[in-house]
Amino acid sequence: MMFSSLSSKNSLFPYRLSPPFQAGDEPPETRCRYLPVRSAPPLAPSCSCVAARVLGRPSLASPRRAGRSSPMAPHGFGGLVTRSEGLRVGRKQRVVRFMEGVSLWMAMLLVLFVQPLYAEANTGNEDSAGVLHFVDGKGQWQEPALVLGSDFDVRVSGLIADSKLVRTFKNTSDDWREGVFVFPLPEKASVYGLTMKIGERTIVGEVQPRAEAKKTYETARDAGRHAATVEQQRPNVFTTRVANIPPGAEVSVELSYQQLVSYQDGVFELSVPTTLTPRYMPGEPLAVAPQQWQGGWALPTTEVLDADAISPFTVDVDDVAADSHRASVRFTIDAGLALANVSSPSHPVVAQQDGQVFTVEPQVGEIVMNRDFVLRWQAFAGQEPGAAVFHQRWDGEDYLLAMVVPGRAGKTRLPRELTFVIDTSGSMAGESIRQAREALHLGLDTLAPGDRFNVIQFNSQPHALFMQPEMATANNLARARQYVSGLSADGGTEMASALTMALQSQRAVGRMVAVSSESDLAPKVRQVVFMTDGAVGNESALFDQIRRQLGDQRLFTVAIGSAPNMHFMREAARWGRGSYTSVQDPTDISGPLAKLFAAMEAPVLTDIKVSWQGQSASALEDSFPRRSGDLFQGEPLLQVVRGVSPAGELSVSGRLPGGGVWQQRLDLQQAAPGSGLNRYWAREKIDSLLDEARVQAQEPQKSKITELAVEHNLMSPYTSFVAVDKTPARAPESALLKDNLPTLLPEGSQSGMVRYPQTATFAPLLIALGLLGLMFSAAITLLQRRAYP
């Protein structure tokens, strides 16, 4: 310890001081008088040295005081005796004694007061691994040293949106920094490029198997070279690391990714997620040693082994620098057809038209990265495309992307059994739960007499309104409305038990109903509507569960909040053979929900078969999705294929609920040139390999996926991007500090993470300093009086 050497040096003083007093060659009477004094000096310095030891200021108190008292005391001692005279001396002595007494008591007080501080010296400096550097040593919030800027440049061409995302890390500190940022991307994004820019230089990154990329990056980082890497944690959550950002300098990382534009009911939609809703990690925390790449608020649990990697700290906008976490966004839309309008439900935008091309930017310039940016565009009424074909030749292979929108079939409404599941976990607190309640009220409105329904809410535990689905009578509906209005959000997100309750109870009850009442024998369509923000870490296990428990039911998901986990929505609906929607505009919840509920009521196309006329069987092998899911009204069928030249035709057939057959043919010769189709195909193929593994409950074919990803220069669960500079920039002697950049709390949501408050006052310090000062002055007064009576 720092203080131990000091204290041993100081503690020498009393022993050095005491001999002059004990040397007894003074006149006897003065010796007697001075007996009480004798004890005082040795005690006082020893006290002040206790204080000094604790306060860490030895130079202030003990040596000066000790240095002054040791030569003076023997000196004044002699003088005092020779000049002393009668009463005057007696009074003086009393004052002196009184003062000595006071200082003695004060010293005692101080000793008692500061004594327990020894313990503290041992508990300090516990700076272990995994400490978050935006909270400083005092436990005070500290802004990250890195200022993060983002720039999205999205170019839409036909059905593919190609984005360049530039992340700028500006180092505002005097140290070298490593920046770590966990961020979301669209759920079906294919990341295909990484470029690092330092000043004028540009370094192009390459795809490497994940472990290899990590090693490359770490080696470069430790060698002081500029390096950047991006790895995939979830299909829509990524981590970027940038090593050796020089003090005061800026390093930018450009990420290229593409995504498919979603098209439903004649509306094209594209969303750019900017932040993550803090996720709930079910399971027991694992007691693992802090890992090297750790940096989240959550510890790995038995069910989410990488919880620390997908849980960046979430902070308020006010907690980051004023120019940090802002994004400039620019969309260039060339839809290939005349557009009636372009709008955004999430942000006010300005659109400029130049022929068929639209340029869209947010009205305010830079947007705060605390909610998804959503853009919609639409063709003129009556001119909505019903089909589209795109063709690309890449690396000697033909790639085709075809889209077919089934026409509207007549309505044949069947009685339904509808279960609403609403997420009332803590992450839904704030605006989200309000939206969810409203959405649920809208859902209850769609129930018709003859339908059965139930409402299940869940947080740490699920709770159902009715024991079993009840008839949609006015009375039951009123009860449900009251129940829904009283819902508030708090607690965990234990989705598995809620899913079980929703999917299993229906089945059991369905059987019971079939047996008990004969009038109810008419087939019921069983549907589950799941309203959530998807803020969970164990998505994969939940998809498994949905697949196992689904039976003949259908699961629909409704994404709630400013930054929902769209990967969860999409996949849960896919495994649940339903569809999904998201509430993007808090002022217009009914719009997207009306479409979903309409789709749920309309008949579904099943048994969809796709055939590429006049093509070999191998082409069918390379056509994705391998087995198309059911189609709801307004949903397009998308098919991507490799090795099919733009000739012949695509024929699609399906079965209508009444037993009728629906068929459509598409002439492939009219294909428009497209770009990025190979990446879309590769991503679809990787996804299909992962699906196969899930269905067969096996490990995915890692080597095959890696090979495919490297061939198409793609990011995947097993491949990462890494860019490394050749020459070292940081000298080995200067340290590199790590900065885990937080993400912003989604707008309208309440933070579930609370910082521990400051719970101590300066009172003890003030009292100690005051006592010390008083004691010190008392001692000086005492000595002065003794020296110059």
Place this chain on the structure above:
Amino acid sequence: MNRSLLLLITSSSMLLLFGLWVPVKAVVAQELLEIAWAESQARQTESRPWPWADTWPVAKLSMPELGSSMIVLAGVHGESLAFGPGQMMGGGGQQEAVVIAGHRDTHFRPLKQLELGNELRLQSRDGLWKEYRVQTTRVVDSRTELIDTHKLPAGTLLLVTCYPFDSMDAGGPLRYVVEARAEGAARVVDVESLESDHNQVLYSQAILDEIDTVAGL
């Protein structure tokens, strides 16, 4: 020399006074808060202890084993903590987790002596006392740990103060956290079941009446 000595004495006394002012304020404020608490219980509204106060009493915390009790204020900003421990969250629902933080130098000094199994009682504005038992005490590092309010089980009471108790450093990173679990958690359920039992009792009495009449025939 004398002048500088005088200066030293005055400044030291000032420091001492300022230092002593904090505990004095804490003690005096609690007396005023008692009155405000009685008033807010009587009127069932937020009542401010003095007109310019930006906080108000929300609960009364008592530690029977240590013989200490104090009024808990709303919020944990510096202004409220100077007068009493502050409620960070909770207090809404019957079973909601409650987090209370207090200064280790003043109100929450007794936390040091709390032992496992000790009783804690919390009175809400409606006058109901809720009993808790201390389950664990631990020291956390506020640099690495946040309170995940969503993960707190229902019926939890967290008392937070700075650690170590005798430290001079007011900005230290360590916190002492006492976690207590409601005894009422089980009791509330009991009340519900009691009520249903009660109904059953009434019901069975009706049956008994019938039987009685039958038996009486």
